[in-house]
Amino acid sequence: MEMLNLNREMTRCSDKENEGLSDDGAEKSNENQKKRSKGEKRVSFPPDEHIVSGFAEQRSTDPKADSCLTLTEIMAAYQRNCSIHQVEPKPHILQQLQQGVCVGGSVKCLDLKGERLDHRSCEALEVVLKSLHFDFINLQATQLEENGAASLLDMISYYESTTHLDISDNSSMGTSGWKALAHLIKQSVSLSRLDLCNVPIVAGPAQCISKALSSSRLTVLNLCNAQLSGVPLYTLVGALKTNRTLHELHLANNLLNSYQDALQLGDLLRYNNTLQTLELSNNVVADAGLEELCDGLKWQTTGLQVLLLRNNQITAKGMEHLARTLPVLKVLQVLDLGENLLGNEGIHVIRESLMVNCSVQQLSLTQANITCEGAVALAEFLVENHQIKRLDLRMNDVRLGGLMALSVALKINNSLVHLDLDFIPSQEQDEFLSDTQTRLQAEITQRCLINARLRGPAEETSETSTADAHGLPDNTTAA
Incomplete structure (x- = not known):
């Protein structure tokens, strides 16, 4: 009993x-x-x-007893549990347990993506969830319905089954499912990352999640494409203003607008100095919204290190707000402005501010409508700034004149270890111009490699890891 x-x-x-x-x-x-x-x-x-x-229905009084089971024993127990709940064992689960490596009761991953999990299938999983701790449980697109979602999330919460949970693409969890998820967020000691993408977080769910976030231990929250614009975002930000554990917030693809939503995010940056990464890619922040964000950025003294604003309909006019903010920033290290219509004019606006900025180490300007004129302005910035380590200019029309300016700048700059450029096919009729272009690209690559060696292998590895974590390129392309 x-x-x-x-x-x-x-x-x-x-x-x-x-x-x-x-x-x-x-x-x-x-x-x-x-x-x-x-x-x-x-x-x-x-x-x-x-x-x-x-x-499956026995629980030892010794909390370590379940973790002493072998994966073979857990497989057998799972099959018996399925028989009790009158469901077929999932072959994919058995295969993962058979091929898994268990170290002290911990397994790297339980990947259930795309598996249909009804209520009884969820109940049958209890023996697995109580016997093993997983670094990552993937429940993406598992067609969870209300009772099944509530039961499964309660088990994960009670048994502290995972560190990273992905429950994306499950839009039918119902009221009980959302309450169980909120309880998990609030109570779990183990859970540090939650992915909840492609699920509409409307007023009710937003309120549930927000209350839980006020005292959660989550460090990473991914809410991409969750329809958070408006009241749901207001509710979320209200909780995060006082949150002191969350380090990364991903809000890409939420159609965040340039005034109301950006105003809330600016307030978040004003009051929260714990958040280190804010991803806002593929929204509609625009120039007016960037002004609100910049007003909040000025208050960041110990927090935000990564700001991703790719594809937000920002123009050269928006760069005027950034130009006033860059000189006072102390902690922002990664700034992504790619896929915005900045043009050469926008680069000229922020050129001097970039020169005096002492924090930004990685700047992405991919597909920003920059030509040789903008590249020359960036070369002038490289000469003066010795903090920048990575500059991404891919998918821009930077040709011979821009390459010459960048090559000269790198003879002076000793901090840049990655300058990302597209390989430019030879379109020049003159063979001399074509050879010069190839030579300049090789010189840029060589100069970056020299800077990387001067900085040491440890720092070079650190830069690559940071780039990988935020979707930035990890190598210099110049030939």
Whole structure:
């Protein structure tokens, strides 16, 4: 009967959070029975005849007992659990357990992406979730419905089953599912990263998640394409203003607008100095929104290091706001302005501010409508600034004149270790011009390699890792 007692205790703990408990033991039992009869149970209760008959329903008093099981034993237990819940074992799960490597009860990944998980399939997974800790559990596009989502998320929360959970592409979790997810966010000690992309987070779910975030231990939250514009974003930002654990917030593809949404994000930067990465790619922040963000950036003294603004309809006019902010920034290290219509005019606007900025180390200007004129302005910036380590100019029309200026600048600059350029096919009729272009690209590559060696292998590896983490290129292309 140990498992039954355990499950009842779990249900009582859940009830206590929302409604409180009576001191009368019989009253507690009646209350739990009522909740189960209403379909609010989110923990597995097998039929009575199976309670003590199978491994899956037994729980040792030794908290380390389950982690001592072999993967073969866990596979067998999972198959018995499936039989109890009258579902077929998932071949993909058995295959992963068979091929997995278990170190001290921990396995790298449980990948269920694309598997259909109904309620009974979720219940059958309990033996796996309680016996192993996974670095990553992928539940993306598993067609979770309300009861199954609630049950599965409660198990992950109770057993502290994972460090990184991806529950993207599940838009039918229902009220109970969202409440269970909020409980997981709030209570889990292990969970540090949550991916919740391509799921509409409207008013109700936004309020659920936001309340949980006020006291969560999450360090990375990915909410790409979650329809967060407007009231849901306002609710989220309200919680994050006082959050002191979240380091990365990813809000790409949310159609965030240039005034209302950008105003909220500017306020977030004003009050939160813990957030280190803010991704806003593929939104509509535009020039007016960038002004709001810059007003918040000025207050960042210990926080934001990475700001990604790729494809946000920002123009040269928006660079005027950035030009006033760059000289006072102390911590921002990575700035991505790629796929915005900055043009040569925009580069001229921020050129002098970039020269005096002492924090930005990686600047991405991919597909920013820059020609040789803009490249010359950037060469002037490279001569004066000795903090910059990576400059991305791919998908721009930088030809011979720009290459000459950049090559000369790198004879003076000793900090740049990556200058990313597209290989330019020879279109010059004159063979001399074509050879000169090839030579300049080779010189730029060689100069960056020399700077990298001067800085040492440890720092070069660090720069590459940072670039990989934020989707920036990891090599210089100049030939």
